[in-house]
Amino acid sequence: MTQQKSERIMNLTICLLMARRFVDKAHIREVVEGYHGLSDAAFERTFERDKDELRLMGVAVETGSNDVLFPDEVGYRIRREAFELPAIEFTAAETAALGLAASVWESAAQAGQAASALAKLRAAGIDPDPSRLAGLAPRLGAHEPAFASVWDALSDRVPISFDYKGETRRVEPWAMNCRRGSWYLLGHDRDRDGARIFKLARIDSAVTRMGKAGGYGLPSSAEIDEHWQRLEPAGADDVALLALRDGRAADLRQRGIAQAEPAPAGYRTYQVSFARSSDFVADVAAYGPDVIVLAPAELRAAVIAHLQAVAGLVVR
Amino acid sequence: MTSADQVSRLLALVPYLQLHADADLDQTASDFGISTAQLIADLRVLWYCGLPQGMPGDLIEIDMDAVAESGRIRLSNADYLRRPMRFTPDEALSLMVALRAVSELVGDDAAEAVRNALAKLEAAAGTPTSATVAVAGGAAGVREQLAAAITDGRQVCFDYTDAALEPSRPTVAPVRLITSDGFGYLQAWNPQRADWRTYRLDRIAEVQLTELTVPEVGEPPEFDPGWLESSADAVPVTLTVTPQLAWIAEYIPVQQVRRRDAGVELDLLVADPAWLRSLVLRLGPGLVAAAPSQLLASAVDAATEALAGYRAG
Numbered sequence: 340m341t342q343q344k345s346e347r348i349m350n351l352t353i354c355l356l357m358a359r360r361f362v363d364k365a366h367i368r369e370v371v372e373g374y375h376g377l378s379d380a381a382f383e384r385t386f387e388r389d390k391d392e393l394r395l396m397g398v399a400v401e402t403g404s405n406d407v408l409f410p411d412e413v414g415y416r417i418r419r420e421a422f423e424l425p426a427i428e429f430t431a432a433e434t435a436a437l438g439l440a441a442s443v444w445e446s447a448a449q450a451g452q453a454a455s456a457l458a459k460l461r462a463a464g465i466d467p468d469p470s471r472l473a474g475l476a477p478r479l480g481a482h483e484p485a486f487a488s489v490w491d492a493l494s495d496r497v498p499i500s501f502d503y504k505g506e507t508r509r510v511e512p513w514a515m516n517c518r519r520g521s522w523y524l525l526g527h528d529r530d531r532d533g534a535r536i537f538k539l540a541r542i543d544s545a546v547t548r549m550g551k552a553g554g555y556g557l558p559s560s561a562e563i564d565e566h567w568q569r570l571e572p573a574g575a576d577d578v579a580l581l582a583l584r585d586g587r588a589a590d591l592r593q594r595g596i597a598q599a600e601p602a603p604a605g606y607r608t609y610q611v612s613f614a615r616s617s618d619f620v621a622d623v624a625a626y627g628p629d630v631i632v633l634a635p636a637e638l639r640a641a642v643i644a645h646l647q648a649v650a651g652l653v654v655r
Numbered sequence: 656m657t658s659a660d661q662v663s664r665l666l667a668l669v670p671y672l673q674l675h676a677d678a679d680l681d682q683t684a685s686d687f688g689i690s691t692a693q694l695i696a697d698l699r700v701l702w703y704c705g706l707p708q709g710m711p712g713d714l715i716e717i718d719m720d721a722v723a724e725s726g727r728i729r730l731s732n733a734d735y736l737r738r739p740m741r742f743t744p745d746e747a748l749s750l751m752v753a754l755r756a757v758s759e760l761v762g763d764d765a766a767e768a769v770r771n772a773l774a775k776l777e778a779a780a781g782t783p784t785s786a787t788v789a790v791a792g793g794a795a796g797v798r799e800q801l802a803a804a805i806t807d808g809r810q811v812c813f814d815y816t817d818a819a820l821e822p823s824r825p826t827v828a829p830v831r832l833i834t835s836d837g838f839g840y841l842q843a844w845n846p847q848r849a850d851w852r853t854y855r856l857d858r859i860a861e862v863q864l865t866e867l868t869v870p871e872v873g874e875p876p877e878f879d880p881g882w883l884e885s886s887a888d889a890v891p892v893t894l895t896v897t898p899q900l901a902w903i904a905e906y907i908p909v910q911q912v913r914r915r916d917a918g919v920e921l922d923l924l925v926a927d928p929a930w931l932r933s934l935v936l937r938l939g940p941g942l943v944a945a946a947p948s949q950l951l952a953s954a955v956d957a958a959t960e961a962l963a964g965y966r967a968g
Contacts (some may be wrong), residue, residue: 342700344658349665349704357706357735370707396663397743423738427779432768436757443753452749454688455663459746461686462671462739474805476833476878477760479753479788493785494745515786517752520837521905540905560783567787589816593860603967625937626820627957631964643965648940649958655948 347373348389352398356422360405361414390415398422424463431471438469445480448487481522483539488546489515489524495552498529502544503537510537511555514563518570525566527555534558534566575612579619580634582606587629600633608633620645664689665697665704667739669715672730680726698722705732747780752788759790760834762799792839793856798832800862801841805829810846810867814860819929827852828869833878842875851875889924892931893946896921900941907934918943925950932957 350371355362364386368374374382390400399421404410429437441457444450457467481490485501492499493512500509510526513534517523521540528535557563582602583592595609602608613619620638623630624645632639664687671686672678684694698717705714718729742750751773758769777783792798797813804811812826827843834840839856896903901919904912911922925931928950935942935954945951 341658341661342696345661345665345700346703348658348662349700350707352662352666353704353735354707372703392659392662396659397741422740424741425779427775429772429775430768432765433772433775436754436761436765436769436772437750439757440750440753443756444749449749449752451688452743452746453753455667456742456746456750458664458671458687459667459739459742462667462669462674464674472761472765474802474829474831475757475760476831477753477756477790478834479756480836490748490786491745494748513785517756517786517788518837519789519791520835557785563785586822588820589814589822589860590858603964621937621939624939624958624961625933627932627936627954628961628964629820631961639965643962645939646936646958646961646965649936649942649954650962652935652942652945652951652955653948654952654955 343373347371347385348392351389352393352417355400355415355417356419358416361401361403361416363412363414367415424459427460427463427465429465434465434467435469435471437465438467439472439475439477441467441469443477443479445478446486449479449481449490479517480520481517483522483542485539485542485546486522488548489522489539489542492546492548493524496554496557497552498549498554499546500549501542501546503542507544508535508537509549510535513557514567516567516570523570525563536566536569573614573616575614577615577635577638578610578612579623579632579638581609581611581623582631582633583609584629588626591623591626591630602633603631606631624649661697661700663740663743665701666736668697669701669730669733669736670739672728673733673737676729678728680722680728683728695722698728701730706735742776742780744780744782747776747782748784748786751776751780751784752786755784755786755788756790756834759788759792760798760832760839762802763795764799765802766795790834790837790839791855791857792834793859797856797859797862798839800864801829801832801856801859804862804864805831808869810865810869811862812865813854813862815854816858817929818855818933819927820933821929825852825854826865826867827854828867828872830869830872830875832856835878840878842878844870844872844875846870853878889926890950892923892925892950894921894923894938895919895943895945896938897941897943900938903938903941928953 350373354367354371368382374385377385393400398417401416401418402413404412405414406412437457437460441454444453460467489512493515498509498511500507509529512524512526514525515522521538524537524539525534580600581591584606591611592609595611598608598610600608620641623632623642632642680691680694684691701715702717715730716732721727721729754769754773758766761769773784801811810826810828812824815823815825825845827845829841829843831842832839833842841854841856841859843852843854845852895918897918904921907923909921909923913920931950932954935951936957
């Protein structure tokens with residue numbers, strides 16, 4: 340059954356692709372063998388379904404008329420320029436990266452899609468070859484239950500609704516971002532009438548599609564990047580003077596600049612920049628006695644208060 | 656498999672087989688990510704496809720005898736299908752995001768090649784990549800040095816700060832760079848310990864190439880980020896944190912989270928007491944209680960020692 344259907348859709352595709360003009364239904368029924376022997380109603384049904392399948396595969400079937408005087412005489416065709424992959428060439432370093440891309444996805448659906456994109460490139464004469472980048476194994480997972488439906492909605496551009504922090508949200512997906520292993524959705528929140536970022540792990544309902552594919556426009560890439568900036572840690576806007584115990588706190592030493600200021604025995608002074616809005620107090624406290632804040636005074640006081648809370652924990 | 660999947664593949668298979676004359680059956684199946692049996696089924700479908708009218712001379716020709724006898728595929732009479740179809744949106748997005756993940760693990764030079772490849776794919780697909788990936792993979796320079804050492808088969812030494820903030824400077828045989836859950840890691844053979852070790856890339860600094868070569872060590876084991884490395888000695892701990900710090904559960908390996916009046920209870924298995932000490936020091940006033948509370952002793956001591964340092968200084 341699948342075999343015959345594949346055959347029929349292949350032959351329909353070739354017929355529409357080879358046509359120089361719009362081909363009417365009666366002609367298609369005559370020349371594509373798979374439609375032979377069907378009743379009128381069965382032919383109509385089958386033909387409509389086949390066209391839908393082609394559209395789902397991304398084949399643009401155009402509808403139109405060859406005769407301006409008789410625009411009602413509808414025919415079909417596939418324009419070659421719209422159908423074929425445009426000319427594309429890659430350098431050796433680029434094909435090496437493409438070869439590596441084949442094994443990145445841990446989720447089967449996306450792995451399959453990437454593999455079929457690479458098969459198309461191979462069919463266009465490109466040979467993705469991962470051996471140049473031996474020893475590299477980038478991996479990308481998607482563990483969030485909502486991932487698949489949000490991904491599909493983004494790829495189809497379909498608005499979705501879901502429950503988030505106890506409220507139902509209606510969102511037009513713009514972009515997704517996997518940051519440190521967690522997936523985020525950026526989109527236009529219809530109820531709040533503005534751009535919002537959602538962490539997929541916090542979506543606590545099924546995701547419902549609202550409307551049909553291509554249902555809204557997207558902002559520019561620059562605007563999307565600007566929204567994503569909100570996920571990035573704030574830039575440094577203050578400087579601390581820290582005494583670091585010798586041989587310890589390597590990352591602070593690396594971030595900092597050694598200073599001549601006196602330090603307790605076994606310590607050395609470093610100037611380290613940090614963001615006031617970040618959790619720098621906790622970052623410093625995590626080192627315990629290996630880091631002592633010398634300045635600024637507010638940071639020193641905050642770290643002391645933080646450490647006092649730990650020193651005061653009850654141990655039985 | 657749906658027939659849409661099959662037709663989609665057939666439309667790539669026809670130009671592929673015209674480009675690769677005498678293609679090998681197994682190689683073709685592997686390039687398309689399908690079994691040989693599926694590929695033969697695909698060829699049987701193509702056998703009945705061709706120009707409208709379906710007269711014998713109109714059909715795509717495949718030498719099925721050569722397929723059966725020598726595993727070679729010879730396809731002809733399909734001049735009109737010389738180029739593959741465009742990418743579907745999902746194919747384009749899946750491939751481009753995979754490339755972005757590649758660019759996060761390579762050094763600067765290779766990252767530029769990836770960016771160029773992405774730009775070409777975006778042009779071919781007609782859409783920008785609407786999904787991005789950010790990995791904590793440390794400095795590009797560190798990745799570049801390690802990748803070069805892997806290629807050259809040389810051991811390296813570097814400064815390493817582990818999860819408990821303990822510093823060390825191991826000399827290891829680097830074998831693989833890998834990403835897992837948003838972090839980049841080095842898998843290496845540690846000759847001193849005679850065992851495989853995993854190092855987080857963002858905790859590696861000051862990489863130095865040594866004269867030592869990489870011994871014959873085979874493939875590294877299945878990747879394990881090492882949270883529960885010695886899980887035989889792991890101790891169950893329950894931490895209660897204030898609701899404001901409930902988000903910490905997303906960043907440490909918790910087994911269970913319960914919301915209570917007193918705060919949020921997190922169950923975890925702790926293999927490394929030093930790691931727990933630095934976590935407790937980090938949580939500070941956000942930590943309400945812990946059970947068993949004896950496990951807090953070393954953090955309390957460390958805080959007390961630190962406070963003494965502040966009084967002296």
